[in-house]
Amino acid sequence: MIEKAHQFFNTKISAAPLVSFRLIFGALMVFSAIRFMYLGWIEDHFTEPLFHFKYYGFSWVKSASRFTLYAIHMLMILSAIGIMFLQGIAYRIAAVVLFLTFTYTELIDLTYYLNHYYFVSLICFLLIFMPSYVSPFSNLKNTQIKRSSIFILKAQIAILYVYAGLAKINYEWLIEALPLKIWLPANDNIFLLGPLFAWKYSPYIFSWAGMLYDTFIVLFLVYTPTRVWAYLTVILFHSLTGILFQIGVFPLVMIGIASIFFSDAWHVKLVRFFVKEKAPVPKQNSPSSNYTLFNYLILGYLVFQVLFPWRYVLYPGNLFWTEEGYRFSWRVMLMEKAGTATFYVKDNKTGREGIVNNTEFLNPHQEKQMAMQPDMILQFAHFLGQYYESKGMHKPSVRAEVYVTLNARPSRLLIDPNVDLMKEKDSFKPKNWLIHYKD
Amino acid sequence: MKKGLFYIIISTLIFTSCKRDKDIKNQDNFDREAMLKNYAEELIIPAYEELNLSIQGLLNSINSFESNITLQNLNNVKLEWQKTYSVWITANAFNIGPASEQGLNKSLNEEIATFPISESKIQSAVETGNLNFNDFNRDARGFLALEYILFNGPNTSEDSVLNLFTIQTNRTLFLKQCAQNIQTRVARVLSEWQTTYKNEFIARNGTDVGSSTSQLYNEFVKSFETIKNLKIELPLGKRPGQIQIEPKLVEAYYSGLSLDFLKIHIQNIERIYLGQNKNGQDGLGFKDYLETVTNGKELVVSTLKQWENVNNTLNKIPTNAPLSEIIRNNSEPVEDLRIELQKHTRFFKSDMSSLLGIAITYSSGDGD
Numbered sequence: 001m002i003e004k005a006h007q008f009f010n011t012k013i014s015a016a017p018l019v020s021f022r023l024i025f026g027a028l029m030v031f032s033a034i035r036f037m038y039l040g041w042i043e044d045h046f047t048e049p050l051f052h053f054k055y056y057g058f059s060w061v062k063s064a065s066r067f068t069l070y071a072i073h074m075l076m077i078l079s080a081i082g083i084m085f086l087q088g089i090a091y092r093i094a095a096v097v098l099f100l101t102f103t104y105t106e107l108i109d110l111t112y113y114l115n116h117y118y119f120v121s122l123i124c125f126l127l128i129f130m131p132s133y134v135s136p137f138s139n140l141k142n143t144q145i146k147r148s149s150i151f152i153l154k155a156q157i158a159i160l161y162v163y164a165g166l167a168k169i170n171y172e173w174l175i176e177a178l179p180l181k182i183w184l185p186a187n188d189n190i191f192l193l194g195p196l197f198a199w200k201y202s203p204y205i206f207s208w209a210g211m212l213y214d215t216f217i218v219l220f221l222v223y224t225p226t227r228v229w230a231y232l233t234v235i236l237f238h239s240l241t242g243i244l245f246q247i248g249v250f251p252l253v254m255i256g257i258a259s260i261f262f263s264d265a266w267h268v269k270l271v272r273f274f275v276k277e278k279a280p281v282p283k284q285n286s287p288s289s290n291y292t293l294f295n296y297l298i299l300g301y302l303v304f305q306v307l308f309p310w311r312y313v314l315y316p317g318n319l320f321w322t323e324e325g326y327r328f329s330w331r332v333m334l335m336e337k338a339g340t341a342t343f344y345v346k347d348n349k350t351g352r353e354g355i356v357n358n359t360e361f362l363n364p365h366q367e368k369q370m371a372m373q374p375d376m377i378l379q380f381a382h383f384l385g386q387y388y389e390s391k392g393m394h395k396p397s398v399r400a401e402v403y404v405t406l407n408a409r410p411s412r413l414l415i416d417p418n419v420d421l422m423k424e425k426d427s428f429k430p431k432n433w434l435i436h437y438k439d
Numbered sequence: 440m441k442k443g444l445f446y447i448i449i450s451t452l453i454f455t456s457c458k459r460d461k462d463i464k465n466q467d468n469f470d471r472e473a474m475l476k477n478y479a480e481e482l483i484i485p486a487y488e489e490l491n492l493s494i495q496g497l498l499n500s501i502n503s504f505e506s507n508i509t510l511q512n513l514n515n516v517k518l519e520w521q522k523t524y525s526v527w528i529t530a531n532a533f534n535i536g537p538a539s540e541q542g543l544n545k546s547l548n549e550e551i552a553t554f555p556i557s558e559s560k561i562q563s564a565v566e567t568g569n570l571n572f573n574d575f576n577r578d579a580r581g582f583l584a585l586e587y588i589l590f591n592g593p594n595t596s597e598d599s600v601l602n603l604f605t606i607q608t609n610r611t612l613f614l615k616q617c618a619q620n621i622q623t624r625v626a627r628v629l630s631e632w633q634t635t636y637k638n639e640f641i642a643r644n645g646t647d648v649g650s651s652t653s654q655l656y657n658e659f660v661k662s663f664e665t666i667k668n669l670k671i672e673l674p675l676g677k678r679p680g681q682i683q684i685e686p687k688l689v690e691a692y693y694s695g696l697s698l699d700f701l702k703i704h705i706q707n708i709e710r711i712y713l714g715q716n717k718n719g720q721d722g723l724g725f726k727d728y729l730e731t732v733t734n735g736k737e738l739v740v741s742t743l744k745q746w747e748n749v750n751n752t753l754n755k756i757p758t759n760a761p762l763s764e765i766i767r768n769n770s771e772p773v774e775d776l777r778i779e780l781q782k783h784t785r786f787f788k789s790d791m792s793s794l795l796g797i798a799i800t801y802s803s804g805d806g807d
Contacts, residue, residue: 181733186646186796188468198468246647246798338793340785345679354679355781357668365800371789388679396679403785405793408734410741411785 009151009295012144015134016267017260021153023136023271024256025123026084029098032249033077042069044363046108051361051383053110053369053376056426061107069105076101083127085275087135092128099124110376111366115332116250119160122305123257126152129294136275140268146291152298153260158218159305163330165215172335174211177203178407179336187244197244213237221261234258245333315430320406321414321437323373324430339371339404339414345384349394356384372404374415374431381421398422406437469731470723472644475651477714477722479637485717486530487629493523494622501615508611510601516614517589521696524582527552528703532662532711535654536640537631547628548662551581551621554669554690561587561613568609572620580617583691588614590693593761648798656725656797663708663787667780670701674766675773684770686763695761705753709746712787725791732794742786749783752776 036042046052047066054061064072075097082094103121106112131145172178180203188198196202213233220230235255242251259270312325319326320335343356358367361383370376381398388396397420405411412435419433497519504512534546544550560579564570565588572580588610591600604610632640643651669690671677676684689697710716714724726742729735752775757765766773792799 178733182794182796185468185732189471189644189646336793336796338789340789342781342784350682352682354681355672355677356679357672368800384679391680393680401781403789405785405790408732408794410734410737411790 006292006295009146009148009298010291011147013147013150014140014264014267015131015138015143015145016140016264016271017150017262018130018145018153019134019136019138019140020267020270021257021260022127022130023084023274024259025127026080026082028249028253028256029080029102029120030077032253033073033080035249037070037073042066042073044365045112046105049109049363049366051366051380052108053366053379055107055110055113056375056428058107061104063108072101072105076105085135085137087138088132091132091135095124095128095130099128109366110379111369113327114250115160115164115328115330116247116253118328119156120253122156123153126156129297136271137278139277140271148291148295148298150260152301154218154222155302156305157257157260159302160330161214161218163309164332165211165213167329167331167334168207168211168214172407173207176407177207179334180206180210182336182408183244190243193240193243210237217258218261221258224263227261231258231262241333247333317430317434317436321404322431322434323375335407337372337404337406338368339402339411341367341371341377341380341400341402343381343384343398343400345388345393346397346399347388347393347395348397354388361387371402372414374434375426377402377415378421378424378426378431385422396422412437469728471646471652471728472641474714474723474725474728475641475644475655477724478655478711479632479640481716481720481722482711482714483530483533484629484632484637486526486533487625487632489717490523490526490530490625491622491629493519493526494618494625497523498615498618498622501611501618504604505611505615508601508604510597513589513597513601513604517694520582520585520589521694521699524586524691525700525703527582528700529707529710529717531704532658532707533655534658534661535651536636537628539654545577547624549577550624552583553577553581554583555688555692556581556583556587558587565607565609565613568612570609570613570616572617580620582621585614585617585621586691586693588617590695592693593695593763646795646797648800650797652795653797653799656792656795657799659708659711659725660788660792662704662711664784666701666704666708667777667784670697670704671773671777671780674763675770675777677777684766686766689761689763689766692761692763695763697762698756698758698765701762702753705749712742712746725795728795729791732796735794738786738790738794742783742791745779745783745786748779749776752779 043066046063046069052063063069079094079098079101083091083098086094099121102124106117106121130149134140134143134145168174173180184197184203184206188194190197217230217234217237220226221234223230238251238254241247309329312319312329315322315324317324320337341358343358344353345356346353358370358380362370362380370380377400381400385396385398399417399420400415401417402414403411404414414435416433416435421433424431424433497516500512500516500519504516531548531552534540534548538547540546555578557576557578560576561584564579578584589600591603640651643649646652673681673688674684674686676682686692691697691700712724713726714722716722726739729739752772756762756772756776760768762773
């Protein structure tokens with residue numbers, strides 16, 4: 001059994017899909033980094049805010065100067081071009097740099113967390129371990145790589161889609177058609193498609209279609225006879241979400257990446273369309289015992305990826321409300337949630353309590369994200385406590401009154417407004433200062 | 440083949456799921472364009488037009504005062520100022536398009552209505568005659584700088600202010616140039632609304648970030664929050680780090696007219712929410728829009744109910760003394776208003792945008 005698995009992973013297959021995946025992914029990374037700078041997001045996201053929300057365990061990651069951040073983005077672009085064309089040790093270095101630069105920019109501020117950024121980070125990570133002896137200049141017809149390389153990329157894509165689909169199997173999404181019942185009519189002015197979005201049955205159709213698409217699309221992409229149709233569906237689906245929602249480059253990323261399921265011949269054609277063959281057949285590493293270890297690592301990675309999104313079952317209460325175990329689980333565009341958070345800082349010597357004007361410290365995006373996510377509320381409370389202590393307040397306590405609306409329901413308190421948040425610490429443990437949602 | 444089957448399964452599922460669900464809300468198609476048209480034609484442009492006229496009246500009174508510095512003429516200027524500033528409050532939530540931040544210019548509200556003003560900056564401008572109303576010193580120009588020049592303080596007698604005008608030759612000049620600066624800025628905004636921007640405003644009928652609905656909504660909320668965060672919490676000493684009440688931080692401290700202006704502001708927020716023009720004529724507004732979306736009617740009911748509480752507490756604030764004095768003597772009625780405004784904030788700030796599906800920030804959201 002184990003032997004068979006190793007054999008499966010070690011089987012030699014064409015290198016073409018990997019080479020073309022690197023070309024497409026690299027090009028998308030270049031485009032996305034340029035776009036990020038062009039939109040002024042280095043300033044908006046990183047250099048202008050006075051305070052950054054941190055990822056749990058990564059509070060040591062600090063933002064950098066404007067100049068450094070531009071330099072890092074340039075480096076990101078160079079390394080993205082590197083993974084497209086380089087080979088050997090140069091490729092490996094480019095992949096490491098791409099992973100580090102991209103992941104660093106993601107870790108600066110939790111506000112901008114997106115499942116797809118996480119996905120891109122994971123892909124960058126996986127690319128570090130891909131066979132480095134191939135490039136678009138190699139003779140692709142005769143160059144082979146072990147199957148595990150392509151397999152893990154495909155598996156990662158499958159996990160993203162299937163989990164995104166499973167997350168949609170819930171009462172509100174399927175039966176109440178929420179939040180699409182909110183989002184679709186808001187787009188009733190869109191050219192040609194507007195009337196469709198305004199139609200009262202559309203939220204139901206889109207909810208079910210979205211769930212079925214996410215859950216099953218990989219199956220249809222894998223199966224050769226349905227592949228072309230499935231890929232057309234990929235284009236249609238992501239174009240629609242691109243039109244409907246403010247989700248930046250991600251429709252393009254997913255459309256690009258899903259091409260990995262096409263045949264070897266197709267990939268050869270694609271690569272040859274852009275790049276001419278130059279080099280002779282590269283020297284290939286012969287299968288060695290290293291592969292066995294590598295295969296176990298792949299297996300470990302996949303087990304983690306499959307299990308980690310289920311951690312939410314360990315927490316009490318409604319996942320959408322508490323968001324404990326919500327991130328890194330491919331829950332995308334799943335709910336409409338917004339909050340108003342008011343912070344009260346009390347001087348424990350004078351007993352005087354003041355009300356914080358959030359906009360003094362946070363940009364609108366930060367405030368919006370913070371006001372509905374408990375761990376961010378806690379972080380901001382700690383920041384406020386420390387800030388006002390440095391301004392001369394005596395051992396401040398900080399409490400917050402946070403009203404949140406979830407999927408258009410009347411807003412209610414998310415956390416206990418009397419709890420001194422300075423006394424609470426973030427951890428993987430359930431947060432006992434949350435007020436659970438009960439119907 | 441497989442694909443055909445796939446689509447058949449989808450359609451069957453969709454069909455049956457729709458049939459089974461009896462609770463399909465009828466989504467009336469709300470005409471956002473008509474709402475924007477109402478805002479432009481009945482609220483925004485009339486506010487700027489009235490403001491423009493009123494500023495001309497203010498300037499005329501200043502000219503008369505300049506040529507004949509008498510108490511009566513001074514009081515005329517004060518009245519014109521009060522009238523004009525009241526009109527401005529009905530336009531202070533429309534910092535979009537030509538009134539939004541552009542290049543070196545901040546929003547119109549910041550350019551002509553910043554408070555608290557800097558007494559020392561204004562004093563030194565008057566003393567040196569070094570008058571500049573286009574630099575970064577926004578706390579030394581605008582309506583509330585005019586107020587300081589005209590009233591000097593709640594306890595300054597009319598005669599001593601008049602006396603200041605006769606001693607300080609630049610004081611009248613400041614008054615005039617400051618008002619002219621406001622006029623220039625407002626006239627530009629009005630003319631853009633009258634020529635090109637109105638159509639642009641109505642045409643941007645989506646709910647995305649750049650859309651007029653989103654921009655108007657953002658400014659509406661900002662204007663609403665200003666009432667609580669700046670006009671009330673600051674003088675009440677409610678900001679962390681403030682160790683006592685600071686009555687001088689009320690809006691329009693020098694004239695003592697803070698409460699009148701506060702009432703106009705709160706009333707205007709209500710008019711924007713309802714889509715009502717100054718004559719009380721009701722048109723399409725955010726409230727009407729809300730009533731057409733999922734759970735919107737419930738939200739409108741809760742909003743109006745809480746708004747009544749806001750108005751009740753507002754009307755309980757004594758009117759026999761300036762707001763600064765009331766805060767100094769017994770801040771409780773003002774504190775009550777603060778509490779009701781605090782309770783109200785979520786209805787406008789997050790519930791409304793969430794139900795309407797309005798995008799309020801530029802960054803990408805989480806998507807697939």
